[in-house]
Amino acid sequence: MRSSIAAIAAILALSPIFAAQAAPARSAAARNAVAPSIDTMKRLVKELSSDAYEGRAPGTPGEEKTLALLAAEFRKLGLKPGNKGSWFQDVPLVEITAKNVSPLTFTGGKGAVSAVYGPEMVIGTYRTTQPRVEVKDSPVVFVGYGINAPEKGWNDYAGLDVKGKTVIILVNDPDYETKGLTGPFNGRAMTYYGRWTYKYEEAARQGAAAAIIVHDTVPAAYGWNVVQSSWTGAQQVADSADGNAGQSAAIGWVQKDKAAALFASAGLNLDEQMAAAKRKGFRAVPLTGVKANVSFDNALRKHKSKNVVALLPGKARPNEYVLYSAHWDHLGHCEAAPDGDDICNGAVDNATGTAALVALAQANVKAGPTDRSQVFLAVTGEESGLLGSAYYGEHPVFPFRQTVGGVNMDALSVAGLAKNVVVIGKGKSQLDAYLNRALKAQGRVASDEPTPEKGFYYRSDHFSFAKHGLPMLYFEGGEDLVKGGTAAGMAAAEDYTKKRYHGPKDEYDPNWDWNGVLADLKLYYAVGRDLATTKDWPNWMPGDEFRAIRDKDRAGK
Template identity: 80%
Template sequence: MRRLSLLLPLALLAACQSGGGGDTAAEVAPAIPTMQRLVQQLSSDEFEGRAPGTAGEKKTLDLLVAEFSKLGLQPGNNGSWFQDVPLVEITAKNVSPLTFTGGKATVSAAYGPEMVVGTYRSDGKRIDIKDSPVVFVGYGINAPEKNWNDYAGVDVKGKTVVILVNDPDYENEGLTGPFSGRAMTYYGRWTYKFEEAARQGAAAAIIVHDTVPAAYGWNVVQSSWTGPQQVADSANANADQSAAIGWISNDKAKALMASAGQDLVALTAAARKSGFRAVDLGVRASVAFDNQIRKHMSKNVVALLPGTTQKDEYVLYTAHWDHLGRCEKAPDGDDICNGAIDNATGTAALVALAEANVKAGPTTRSQVFLAVTAEESGLLGAQYYAANPVFPLAKTVAGVNMDALSMAGPAKNVVVIGKGKSDLDTYLERALAVDNRVATIEPTPEKGFYYRSDHFAFARKGVPMLYFEGGDDLISGGRAAGEAAAKDYEANRYHGPKDEYDPNWNWDGVAADLKLYYRVGRSLATTTEWPNWVTGDEFRAIRDKSREGAARK
């Protein structure tokens, strides 16, 4: 395991107390009034939920450019503040029920309360899945390196596959098992399951919802998957993807299995074991819907604070500016998913951190403040930047990602998503030591947060990225209070119309966490070190190869 020199931490800790790295200026605390003003504005009804390709996007971009310009930052993309991200907005219309026939009884699931369905295909053609044979493929995983293939011995071309969410071993108490036990791997994410189903030639892929392994209730699925959906544009209009993708409620999935003479609980238990073989359910699926297509150019915002002596080396700050726009109505009729916590807080934090760094003065390395689009649609803006970087990834030192800052109040800890993966843990530990706080592992690794925010797009390309959440061990109320706050947000506000600005929020925890982002970023921007992934990490070889290429140039 590679770690930074043991001689560095004391020197850097002292420097961190005065700003970070080799910085001798006094620490400049990011301004909470700036945060409050911007979060309130970004999450107002005027911005209509900040969906890509809407008037809300333009208002968001205009606001960010005005703020970065006022601070004296430079447009980061060859004189432009923007990086174009080609997207396609697809809105399902005239959606029929998803019906299963040929079993003991016809099972019909209604669009919205019992199933959601859409498509990645962007040619605008009507999707019509008719009498498609249905195959239960367990967790839908094909992992040769783990000697695991849920598609072994079955041909699903042109068929409908029904898939379980998460990994086969998510219920393990510890972090050991073929798929890391409780810690979700990428094989557990819904994105992977749709990708693999497409590779197998499935006409339709339907995931069975279950609140615990999915990490959110059906209300989140319904609000997130109905209405306009964003997909990446492609030359082939995503013709290689399954025609229909979606989710089915757990109750309807149980009814489907019963109609097919099967039991969902028993099938799930079988699917958790190595050697599971897919089950032809002997029923046929039908669903149809029209697609309203609108191609548009969304935008990432790229702001640059140039460095001094190492200006061609870059430290990255990321946050997604988008949210869901108009979504499923709340009981009071409110249909704007304002996204105050998710992620007006992170977007505002970008500006507050830029403001603090400008006040503190330039660092040796350049700092990039990147607000990305379409995170809610599958990290599309971050993935586009990672595939088309404005600044070479081999010259990008590392980054910190900010998503959904916690308003639960000050905590004794922070929860690190992906703790132990990279040398960035050392930077964070130094920053925490200033305030006598600690870093802890995530208490719910089965929720797969590592794969659910923008840092993942950069990690896959080898760039070390730090992502942490507000602590769950609150100064007032301890872990019980932290857990209660997290559950309340997830159940009542996450991806819903009630994620709104609250003038009574306690900002003390955010203020403390912003100082950590500042210290870590400032340290990275004022050292000559190149942090890496630890030996054996899945991203280490990618980083090593890119750095070798940079050294040869």
């Protein structure tokens, strides 16, 4: 049996970077490839995730350091400022810090139920001009999964008036426990209806005063520690002319055991109600006599965070663009670890993706300009709900009808070289063919998502661009590791999720295995380079939800 080192060498020998005898399917772009620099990756990930950057929260000195570093790196490479002579695109945000948070209490049932801020519940608001929020004696209604999907004949709010009321909502879709991918909401694969962002959007449309999601680790895809670290401290919200007045006054999460106690106080069984909510025809259940109360003050600060936009002009068709994206932000200061460390450094998430933008720009500069222009976009506010990419989607520096497509990078795997990559949204667009060609040249394969119920397609910045019709490729390092197979890969992923994801221990480690990062960077390079040299305009696959948007945009309608 070959050693793991020999196995790694065998796979890399198939790479378009390392061997001239690679598969004949390689493009001219791949034959002229330049390897992205792992030294650049290591240097920048270590720097960006150092304590000096304080977790890179928008609107902080950590943002200022990050922006200065990225602009300097792109300038040094000879790229052009991408936004009308500027490296930056302003993104209007409001920083909201909840203070003096009262417990979330429910009265009027068999006994009062109270959840304290942090370990038992989190609360906040999207309203940007409200220094104090008070929800007082608000009637409580269980609305199941909180979905209104006319095209599916599903409406959890049917016949219900929730104006001024507090709605209790389940996370994910009703059919998330399905083993296959068929069902009213795609079976096991989460739809956007399952995302917490949608739950709050729909509750606001229905007029709810407060919207509280019941945390359950499996359908949420992460533990309470992630909710607590992400929702406490300063929060970033997109600014608007009306201060987001149409949003619910309060939004938040509550621990499942507290929700169970709440239902019991109303003479209901939470598990039974959760089961009923999975069935079509479910009707909302008022918690008779129960009233919700919560209050908190808000420290409000308007500011303009920034996306970073760098351009490598094309030599033949400079008004056609290929987009590389990654988010530079993380959580800043967060819930402290037992050792007192309260900086969420975000080394993997997403200093790796941010550094990859620079490494890919560097490789493309060395290889020489392509026919089409290449845009390197580092966006803000991803951790707060894709805010920077959403703003770019509404205000694109380079029109989407002139943008061919692109790749998004979020949390590169440092677990080692894998035989596969996991494509998020596999089969949705013709960009898969570009990736498959690059994978074939490396002797690797594309895999479906092993956990489609976690809804990763809706959790990173590619989604903001897809909503505007732009085909974007997003993949993650695979779990079938050369060293240890899927067992080792799954163990590494679980360890990261439980111990470091959105926590203070997502820190740079000099002992990381960078072989997987290098191999994946070469894929991003090959796909981007091919897109930048071809005359083709890849689209979404026929019948995909974003196809009509793209067709309309490309037709200039």
